[in-house]
Amino acid sequence: MGKCVQLICGPAGSGKSTYVSALQEHCANGGRRIHVANLDPGADHFNYEVAFDIRDLVSVEDVMEELEYGPNGANIYCHEYLLENIDWLKDQMEQYDEDEYLVLDCAGQIELYTHLDIMRRFVNDLKLWGYQVVALFIVDATFVTDPAKFISGSLLSLSCMLQLELPHLNVLSKCDLVDEKELNAILDIQNASSVSLDLSSNPKLNRLTRSIMDLIDDFSQVSFLPLNVRDEDSIALILAHADHAVQWGENEEVHVKDDEGGGEGEV
Numbered sequence: 001m002g003k004c005v006q007l008i009c010g011p012a013g014s015g016k017s018t019y020v021s022a023l024q025e026h027c028a029n030g031g032r033r034i035h036v037a038n039l040d041p042g043a044d045h046f047n048y049e050v051a052f053d054i055r056d057l058v059s060v061e062d063v064m065e066e067l068e069y070g071p072n073g074a075n076i077y078c079h080e081y082l083l084e085n086i087d088w089l090k091d092q093m094e095q096y097d098e099d100e101y102l103v104l105d106c107a108g109q110i111e112l113y114t115h116l117d118i119m120r121r122f123v124n125d126l127k128l129w130g131y132q133v134v135a136l137f138i139v140d141a142t143f144v145t146d147p148a149k150f151i152s153g154s155l156l157s158l159s160c161m162l163q164l165e166l167p168h169l170n171v172l173s174k175c176d177l178v179d180e181k182e183l184n185a186i187l188d189i190q191n192a193s194s195v196s197l198d199l200s201s202n203p204k205l206n207r208l209t210r211s212i213m214d215l216i217d218d219f220s221q222v223s224f225l226p227l228n229v230r231d232e233d234s235i236a237l238i239l240a241h242a243d244h245a246v247q248w249g250e251n252e253e254v255h256v257k258d259d260e261g262g263g264e265g266e267v
């Protein structure tokens with residue numbers, strides 16, 4: 001069993017903290033140990049049992065008050081501060097054994113995943129410490145139900161994937177809020193070229209849109225896993241994909257009953 005981490009990324013309000021809370025409950029019901037940490041220095045509230053919390057090191061509130069920064073600048077400052085004090089995080093993570101899976105609930109400030117290199121530097125540290133990391137990019141289903149928004153959501157996810165260079169899963173949250181037909185249309189998309197893209201009356205713009213979608217296709221970036229936090233099966237499916245990405249449990253010893261000897265043997 002290796003040291004494994006799910007890194008929960010995505011735009012503000014997309015449902016990251018709600019997902020980790022549902023995941024924690026799902027794992028507890030199944031007798032599996034996971035630990036969820038808050039890495040959002042601007043978090044107000046969340047419903048999960050927190051293993052450790054970046055706000056014990058630095059918080060947006062304190063930075064805004066002491067340095068008189070605005071909320072965005074303070075958030076970036078907090079992430080830079082975390083990187084400068086990365087041993088704090090290492091100590092927190094090392095409290096847990098290899099068979100205890102860690103889930104890191106990150107901030108939703110989108111520049112962290114697009115043009116700043118903060119998350120990439122952070123991920124590089126996790127890799128150096130020997131963690132297998134999978135990124136889950138959570139996108140709100142209600143934001144991708146028309147072609148223009150679908151392109152925008154796919155591009156955001158692609159930026160994150162290219163920045164972090166990690167095994168990457170796209171998760172469509174709040175599936176309970178969208179019409180089943182609309183949802184299935186998104187989930188059925190196998191390649192970007194199949195999306196109806198004549199968004200403009202200007203053929204030049206439509207050609208540009210198609211080129212963008214071809215780019216997204218080149219990275220096989222259009223498939224989403226559906227998440228409905230009220231549906232255990234959807235959480236189990238996402239967990240299975242994440243486990244596969246980090247090879248969780250693949251080296252686990254298989255125990256079989258030794259009928260003749262009455263004891264257990266290893267395979």
Ligand SMILES: Nc1nc2c(ncn2[C@@H]2O[C@H](COP(=O)(O)OP(=O)(O)OP(=O)(O)O)[C@@H](O)[C@H]2O)c(=O)[nH]1
Binds near residue numbers: 011013014016173177
């Ligand atoms: N109906 C429904 N609402 C959801 C779901 N997931 C999240 N929400 C709601 O969406 C809002 C934002 O959810 P959060 O989990 O706080 O989102 P977040 O991505 O952690 O937000 P930030 O930490 O601010 O980036 C909350 O009001 C949630 O109750 C879902 O699957 N279904």
Ligand SMILES: [Mg+2]
Binds near residue numbers: 016017040105
């Ligand atoms: Mg959150």
